[in-house]
Amino acid sequence: NAGVMQNPRHLVRRRGQEARLRCSPMKGHSHVYWYRQLPEEGLKFMVYLQKENIIDESGMPKERFSAEFPKEGPSILRIQQVVRGDSAAYFCASSPMSGLRNTEAFFGQGTRLTVV
Amino acid sequence: DQQVKQNSPSLSVQEGRISILNCDYTNSMFDYFLWYKKYPAEGPTFLISISSIKDKNEDGRFTVFLNKSAKHLSLHIVPSQPGDSAVYFCAASAETSGSRLTFGEGTQLTVNP
Numbered sequence: 734n735a736g737v738m739q740n741p742r743h744l745v746r747r748r749g750q751e752a753r754l755r756c757s758p759m760k761g762h763s764h765v766y767w768y769r770q771l772p773e774e775g776l777k778f779m780v781y782l783q784k785e786n787i788i789d790e791s792g793m794p795k796e797r798f799s800a801e802f803p804k805e806g807p808s809i810l811r812i813q814q815v816v817r818g819d820s821a822a823y824f825c826a827s828s829p830m831s832g833l834r835n836t837e838a839f840f841g842q843g844t845r846l847t848v849v
Numbered sequence: 850d851q852q853v854k855q856n857s858p859s860l861s862v863q864e865g866r867i868s869i870l871n872c873d874y875t876n877s878m879f880d881y882f883l884w885y886k887k888y889p890a891e892g893p894t895f896l897i898s899i900s901s902i903k904d905k906n907e908d909g910r911f912t913v914f915l916n917k918s919a920k921h922l923s924l925h926i927v928p929s930q931p932g933d934s935a936v937y938f939c940a941a942s943a944e945t946s947g948s949r950l951t952f953g954e955g956t957q958l959t960v961n962p
């Protein structure tokens with residue numbers, strides 16, 4: 734029973750390049766959440782998606798960041814024209830329920846993005 | 850605007866003793882609180898939660914206490930074990946924000962043998 738799978742685990746990008754982070758939720762889970770952890774800080778909510786729908790993107794930066802969760806395949810967090818400040822650990826969580834309180838949300842191991 | 854604060858970045862205790870991790874919040878709309886444990890290079894793992902209608906929830910060695918009037922919660926681990934050494938995050942959610950969790954900065958717990 735595989736958990737939440739994120740890849741790549743580590744990603745290095747030069748300033749101005751694009752970063753694509755993937756998240757495959759646990760089997761049977763149709764809700765995905767993305768969080769970002771900057772160095773020495775807690776996790777910050779970015780976006781909540783269901784299949785083919787963005788439910789809450791109130792934590793997403795207004796520019797350069799986008800997320801999708803297509804009918805088939807993993808959820809993708811896309812960062813265009815990366816800058817050094819985007820360097821962080823990006824965590825994905827999934828759950829089987831809607832409007833949940835995250836007790837049943839399981840986190841992936843994260844993708845550590847480094848912008849050089 | 851840090852709505853959930855963990856004022857102690859680190860805590861060190863002896864094996865067998867009690868570990869007490871503290872968390873304060875400012876948003877009175879928060880009505881559900883969770884603790885997560887995180888090892889290096891891994892994702893957070895859910896530990897225990899508490900609803901605002903309760904003031905205590907216990908699960909084995911872990912107990913969470915909630916003081917709504919003080920907007921304060923704490924996690925007690927007793928007895929502490931070396932394997933408990935990790936970063937502990939307090940998180941909160943509000944019914945109005947559904948699935949969105951607001952995390953504290955975390956407290957690094959070290960349990961010494």
